[in-house]
């Protein structure tokens with residue numbers, strides 16, 4: 123059994139935040155935190171927020187460094203989350219886009235092709251926007267739809283050279299393990315194996331868990347282990363097992379703790395409990411719609 127090691131994060135440098143964000147926005151976040159002005163109604167700031175956001179982004183960078191160095195996998199247990207933060211604005215509790223910054227950092231370190239898997243219940247509008255015209259980053263997101271932040275419909279597939287490198291799987295409220303697992307097995311796995319990433323990153327928000335107060339999905343703790351297991355299998359086949367995850371949402375703290383623990387156990391080599399998963403007809407139809415749109419770019423069964 124592999125060993126779990128605690129790694130201290132470092133603060134991101136402002137040039138690293140600039141991999142994704144504009145200098146004007148970074149300065150605005152610094153100033154607003156100093157004056158304790160919210161970035162948007164959801165994204166309140168206190169005096170410490172700016173430095174804590176640098177530490178969260180630095181944590182995601184540290185997680186990437188860990189897997190480029192000696193670890194097979196890593197999990198940045200950071201807050202604030204990041205995937206709603208766009209290049210020029212923070213929103214939805216997010217100040218800097220930790221996972222997007224980590225992706226660019228991995229590329230600076232020579233990992234050209236990056237897969238970002240975002241299973242947070244909300245669509246990662248910020249991550250989508252950061253790489254929308256970029257074919258070197260494949261962004262895959264499952265999320266409740268319609269729901270905050272409103273983006274993430276299946277026809278948002280990327281633009282220019284990045285066309286086809288953005289895969290949205292919008293799922294109806296009430297989707298359970300079976301729906302998520304089917305989306306991963308039928309859509310993520312074939313496209314990721316064809317893309318062949320050099321490193322795999324996860325926007326690991328566990329707010330699709332049953333009972334989370336900010337959404338209406340029905341994932342179980344074992345369901346998150348299943349998703350982690352699928353992503354780990356992809357990483358093993360394409361990128362020497364390299365996976366770096368960063369925490370996003372998850373607002374039922376007990377459920378969040380158990381889900382993160384289950385994901386870490388999978389990273390350490392445990393197999394999830396095997397069950398039979400049969401998605402509903404409604405989910406089946408939605409997955410077929412996504413495949414139809416994405417089959418212009420990827421081969422599905």
Ligand SMILES: [Zn+2]
Pocket residue numbers: 242243244327329370371372
């Ligand atoms: Zn979320």
